[in-house]
Amino acid sequence: MKHPMLKYLKETGTYGDRLPTIFCPGCGLGQVLQYTLRAVENVSRKDGLPLSRFVFISGIGCSARLTSHYLRFDSIWSLHGRAPAVATGALLANPELIPIIFTGDGDAGAIGGNHFIHACRRNLDMTMICINNGLYGMTGGQSAPTTPRGFTSTTSPYGNVEKEFDLCQMAITSGAGYVARWTTAHPQQCIATIEKGIRKKGLAFIEIMTQCPTHWKQEPAKMLKDYRTRAVRLPEGKETERPVLGRNQFWVGEFLNIDQPEWIETYQKIIDRFKGERTPMPK
């Protein structure tokens, strides 16, 4: 018996075997791919959606290798940071599609920052999965906007002096409808959240904190256990009553789930309003 998720992956291609994946041993990207595939399978089975309606879009970076290299789904490997723009185009051309975007932290937070903000602002009906490992993994472990203060990287050997970027807060202020954060050490929660994000009408931004064994120079299992202690579940209730976070800790959970006007629906209403009023073209 093979792994149940291998039926969604291309095992061989034009240039020989595609699997095992190109990622380093213990990389969290394979885990994120597996959680997403399980969520997609659950959604398509429970809601009766055909798999041909899903489309996967990615930018550049380690996270971008997840789409067109391995998936049997429709997928686009697009420009650096421009995955939300490409997804917008795909969605406007065919509003039936369900776009799922894989971005890295450098992709969404650094070079594609404006595309990310404006995709959130328009509240388009897509799911954005941001895989955050806290540095630029593919180019050699330089510090990224999401590197936490005090963490060492190749360009900050004495500890990073800058404050890190909180992408979830950014998505909330920009106007996304659904915002959540988990880590790769929370598999069931990740699957449930991605399912909810796919069903959500509007932009669902899901940040998944991953490990980078190559550049953090630790054992993958140790880093995952470390994430379980560092990640604190967001308590219910008011913001002022929350406990104070310890050093290197961060909140996980569902941050926002609100219903807002969605772009495609709003635009369709305008189209419907003027239908039938159009005068024929003069001859």
Add this chain to the structure above:
Amino acid sequence: MPKLHVEQKYCKGCGICIEFCPAKILKVSKKMNSRGYFPPESDEMEKCKKCGMCSLMCPDFAIVVEE
């Protein structure tokens, strides 16, 4: 008794399944695979509860528990 199946050529020997098995029945094999990694193996599969944690957390789609 459940049977452990490890796809030898896909495993990269990261050890996540060994650490996260709730029954702690997986261990590193002494036999190297074709890519030079040491995949997991188990001698005590009768203790397996079939929770599927190993296959759920595997980054390389390599490990699965059969009935």
